Amino acid sequence: MDEPVSAGDRDLRLGDRARIEDLFTAYAYHFDRNEPAEVAALFTDDAVVDYGPEMANLSGRHTIESGVAAGLRDIFTATSHHISNVAIDFIDETRARAVAYVYAWHRYRDGSPDGFLWAQYHVGVRRRRGGWRFSEMTLKAAGSTDFHRSEMHPIGRNATARG
């Protein structure tokens, strides 16, 4: 093997994969540290975030920052977002779709029992001059317990009749 990376590996775009994984990692890190400006900086100017049917979409980086800031300030005293299962599908040189699982723990300001969420981020990402950014994010839940939102977008599990 003289070629360090095979032709098939080129298609894998390992560098872009790592950078897109880093984007999810940065999102969780800044969210959990209550740094809304740093969270918003991970999105394109015109990005749209859909956290669920009970909440209006956040459209544009500025609205994302203020929406995230309000939630972090009013609802939680602590959170921890554990990201895994990142799957990336490249559309072209500058665009990709990705799914990441999140297991999120939430401690509430009002003393409610800790909220747990088992969910997925379905995102669009774009590469601009400054690197990869989220252009679109939809949160879809497999399930939750004691979570502050009761209606969530579903992950799309196939319904099967029993027996």
Added chain:
Amino acid sequence: MDEPVSAGDRDLRLGDRARIEDLFTAYAYHFDRNEPAEVAALFTDDAVVDYGPEMANLSGRHTIESGVAAGLRDIFTATSHHISNVAIDFIDETRARAVAYVYAWHRYRDGSPDGFLWAQYHVGVRRRRGGWRFSEMTLKAAGSTDFHRSEMHPIGRNATARG
């Protein structure tokens, strides 16, 4: 550094690592969406799955598909499998052993309390024409709560007497 990837990095087989990680990610994704055919397609024709001592081994892709389908249909209304800690040990060009941690949440059809599992998939993987596939999978549990199976293969923690 003129060489983009060092000799040591070649040994790491970063492309194969990414593809094997993708295999675990796809397993969780299709399992949680109740897509047994897509789960089974990740295994070799002659693969063997051992989910624990209370259940007969699933031998062959067809049996894996029907076994997984029955569980997904009869036992759960929702699941979420969070994969992490993937360790890969390459045997040769087309074979590897891997371990992945899984934190799995289960909601039951019969209304039982949610089941939690902290476990490891110990797998053999093989590269065939269509890419890497699981040839063997054994589930080993560190522990569980309210899980529908009471006996599981252990992860092999060393027993130590106290004091």
Added chain:
Amino acid sequence: MDEPVSAGDRDLRLGDRARIEDLFTAYAYHFDRNEPAEVAALFTDDAVVDYGPEMANLSGRHTIESGVAAGLRDIFTATSHHISNVAIDFIDETRARAVAYVYAWHRYRDGSPDGFLWAQYHVGVRRRRGGWRFSEMTLKAAGSTDFHRSEMHPIGRNATARG
């Protein structure tokens, strides 16, 4: 694209990233199997571990081994450490800082309720002849429930007044 890995990807140091991720994976694996010598072997001779303000720092590989061994023997009957969100910042060829999230489940020898921890490892790593090793590790907690330690280093979440 004739170059398999772009200039930007060289800066990513994908091989070193993979090896540092492997270090966290090995730490969890050997910890959960109660293998303190294998855990300690992941640290430099002069490494320092700070698990929190209630416990003296563990200084040097030998002290790390005995400290980890005592905890694994006296406190737990089972643990599972799920690592994710690994962020790496290279300082130079042989040194880096990294943060990894950990979701850890603990079953206690004394029959106390299972302890849960949502936390981060903040580490320094160094490359020596034998590869990358932890030279420093500080555990910082986002939160916990029923954990055997009540005081932990915080992750540094910004405090925000409500309203």
